[in-house]
Amino acid sequence: AKAVGTGRYVHYDPVMSEEVEARRRLEAEIRRSLHDGDFRLHYQPIVDMATGRVAAVEALVRWQHPDRGLLSPQEFIPLAEQSGLIGPLGDHVLRAACAEAAGWPGDLKVAVNVSAAQFGNPGLFDDIARALAATGLPPRRLEIEITETVLLENEERNVAVLRALADLGIGVALDDFGTGYASLAYLVTFPFSKLKIDRRFTGDILTRRECAAIVCSAATLGLSLGLTVVAEGVETADQLEVLRLTGVTQAQGLLFGAPMSAEAIARRLGSEMFA
Numbered sequence: 001a002k003a004v005g006t007g008r009y010v011h012y013d014p015v016m017s018e019e020v021e022a023r024r025r026l027e028a029e030i031r032r033s034l035h036d037g038d039f040r041l042h043y044q045p046i047v048d049m050a051t052g053r054v055a056a057v058e059a060l061v062r063w064q065h066p067d068r069g070l071l072s073p074q075e076f077i078p079l080a081e082q083s084g085l086i087g088p089l090g091d092h093v094l095r096a097a098c099a100e101a102a103g104w105p106g107d108l109k110v111a112v113n114v115s116a117a118q119f120g121n122p123g124l125f126d127d128i129a130r131a132l133a134a135t136g137l138p139p140r141r142l143e144i145e146i147t148e149t150v151l152l153e154n155e156e157r158n159v160a161v162l163r164a165l166a167d168l169g170i171g172v173a174l175d176d177f178g179t180g181y182a183s184l185a186y187l188v189t190f191p192f193s194k195l196k197i198d199r200r201f202t203g204d205i206l207t208r209r210e211c212a213a214i215v216c217s218a219a220t221l222g223l224s225l226g227l228t229v230v231a232e233g234v235e236t237a238d239q240l241e242v243l244r245l246t247g248v249t250q251a252q253g254l255l256f257g258a259p260m261s262a263e264a265i266a267r268r269l270g271s272e273m274f275a
């Protein structure tokens, strides 16, 4: 054991140090991949219920790992958040999404996920403003997707940042609605423009009365507050048919397209223009 300060001892733990070592390695790989451009965005269409046309596109990050292939966000976002690398990674995502969206036809919005850890960065607002300025994307074409976690931590500071973003004309969407708690109070305090009903409710809309009831009341609530309401995770035509009865504004899910490469979404948007 090694003496630390006065009279306290830290025992050397080989398992702990292996974990620390693995974590360090992964952090170094994230840094390197940021430098090498191995983080890619995939884009998933969000369609308008009334017209069936794409109304917005959500950017979802992937890691094209040099040895391990394409990794999903769950495999690296948590570590990036813990290590502080979510700052540079989030900024990369934001800039790439804005640059891509600036080339899309019409008034399409791009939605970017911003996690609670990113709100810990006092430069977040400036980073977002700079990404818009650098790419020429108008603020009204950018949407930030946040979860309740953002609202639980540093409520006062984060609400100020969200207000400033909303004042610029940037959309603020509450993601995974219905999975946390106290959401209703937040609807009063925060400047949301959109509510995204979590896919666990949409997924069971045909099989569980409770889920149908939750989707219905969330849609009614959101619409009566003047928000755009999105149902996430729509996979079948039957689900879509029932969703029509709830009044939701937009839908997203495998039925309309899985997340796809920048080239594929650009093709899809281009072909819709002439449809």
Ligand code: C2E
Pocket: 044, 059, 060, 061, 072, 073, 074, 077, 090, 093, 113, 114, 115, 145, 175, 176, 199, 232, 233, 234, 235, 252, 253, 254, 255, 259
């Ligand atoms: P999310 O924001 O709730 O994103 C929706 C997830 O649902 C995506 O998973 C998407 O591929 C998946 N999905 C879409 N339609 C369907 C469907 O019909 N059925 C099913 N079963 N799944 C569907 P993905 O891409 O693996 O992302 C997972 C999570 O990682 C996201 O959840 C988001 O919280 C986070 N994430 C993704 N990209 C970013 C990013 O750039 N920054 C941050 N901070 N987080 C991100």
Ligand code: CA
Pocket: 058, 113, 145, 175
């Ligand atoms: Ca999202």
Ligand code: CA
Pocket: 175, 176, 196, 198, 199, 232
């Ligand atoms: Ca979601």
Ligand code: CA
Pocket: 176
């Ligand atoms: Ca989620």
